Amino acid sequence: MPTTAPSPEPSAPSGQGGTSFADATASDSALRRFLHGLPGVDxxxxxxxxxxxGTRSIKTTAKAYAIDLAISMIDLTTLEGADTPGKVRALAAKAVNPDPTDRTTPRTAAVCVYPDMAxxxxxxxxxxxxxxxxxATAFPAGRAALEVKLADVRDAVAAGADEIDMVIDRGAFLSGRYLKVHEEIVAVKAECGSARLKVIFETGExxxxxxxxxxxxxxxxxxADFIKTSTGKVGTNATPANTLLMLEAVRDFREQTGVQIGVKPAGGIRTSKDAIKFLVLVNETAGEDWLDNHWFRFGASSLLNDLLMQRQKLSTGRYSGPDYVTVD
Known part of the structure; x- marks a missing residue:
């Protein structure tokens, strides 16, 4: 299901030798024409x-590889009002050493927290x-003035954040003010410096x-360095269908521009079976280049525990149960 973007007006090529879409973002009307010129989704x-x-069968050896890959792709997350420094330190220890009984277990990709815990x-x-x-950017609702959002980003980066997960202004997007959303992302990206930017759409809204x-x-x-489905704070979060659609988009964007963008489904992915289904989507849609935690992440809190239990079962032949892992 290719997503061929409408051809922009001739312009200078992008830095990686692909198409430039600068003209598409030159004005609100141009951006609206571009976005509404994209093919409709079947x-x-x-x-x-x-x-x-999602029905693809994964055999034992491939399953072991997929479980380790999924562990290495997790942004281990705590985003609660009751978060404490102790909880964040415990989560960080788990990210670095997920299974103290097996030091071959991969580390997670990241730990995701609020700016004050960075x-x-x-x-x-x-x-x-x-x-x-x-x-950042007044997560999860994004209802704040731009300067407040940018200050949120500056604080997080100054505190040591390597990556920023921002939320778009869904109200502006849904009312067709696409250039406002675009300009906010550009402004946040500028504040990130060397930190990578993940842009959250809140697909359920x-x-x-x-x-x-x-x-x-x-x-x-x-x-955006990554496009991300959800905050995990609404009823509908990451699904195979919305993630497949975003994988098609990054695949087609790279074909047309030479620029590779990551994808992060977040919220509702809780089991090894779920995670492996998403990895199949990545491989079959975007391709092997995205099967790396530099380009694909899972936003999750409970997923890691199930992956660890399934990993133990493959290793020992026994299912250890929930007491085998820590409660986050």
């Missing part, structure tokens, strides 16, 4: 393909290779697959 076809890929996470993870991710496709292209055009 809902039945999209959901049928996602369901079909310094605590950075100190706990120093030298480990595990990244500090911080939500975008209502339609066409909107998710438009948001994906809007985020990529604005300079």
């Amino acid at each position: 809902t039945v076809g999209l959901e049928a393909r996602a369901a079909s890929l 310094a605590t996470a950075a100190a706990a993870l120093a030298g480990s290779g595990v990244k500090v991710a911080s939500v 975008l209502s339609t697959y066409d909107n998710i496709r438009r948001a994906s292209w809007l985020g990529m055009l604005a300079g």
Whole structure:
């Protein structure tokens, strides 16, 4: 299900030798024409393909590889009002050493926290290779003035965040003020410095697959390093279908621009079986280049425990049960 973008006006090529879409973002009307010129999503076809890929059988050796890969792709997350420095330090220790009984277990990709906990996470993870991710821009609703959002980002980066997970202004997007959303992403990206930027769409609030496709292209055009499904704070979060749609978008964006963008499904992915289904989607849609934690992440809190239990079962032949892992 290719997502060929409408051809922009001739312009200078991008830095990696692909197409430039600068003209598409030159004005609100130009951006609207571009986004509404994207092909409509075949809902039945999209959901049928996602369901079909979810039935792929993964054998023992491949399953062991997939479990370790999924562990290495987790942004281990705590985003609660009751978060404490002690909880963040404990989560950081788990990210670095998920299974104390088996030091071959991969580390997670990152620990994701609120900005006020970024310094605590950075100190706990120093030298480990595990990244500090911080939500920002008035997460999860995004209802704040731009200067407040940018200050949120500056605070997180100054505290040691390697990655910023921002939320888009869904109200602006749904009312068709696409350039406002684009400009906010550009401004946040500028504040990130060397930190990578993940742009959260909150797909459960975008209502339609066409909107998710438009948001994906809007985020990529604005300079996102990752596009992310959800905050995990609404009823509908990551699904195979919405993630498949975003994987198609990053695949097609790279084909047209030469620029590779990551994807992060977040919220509702709790079991090894779920995670492996998403990895199949990645491999079959975007390709092997995305099967790496630099380009694909899971936003999760409970997923790691199930992966660890399944890993133990493959290793010993016995299912250890929930007492085998720590409660986050």
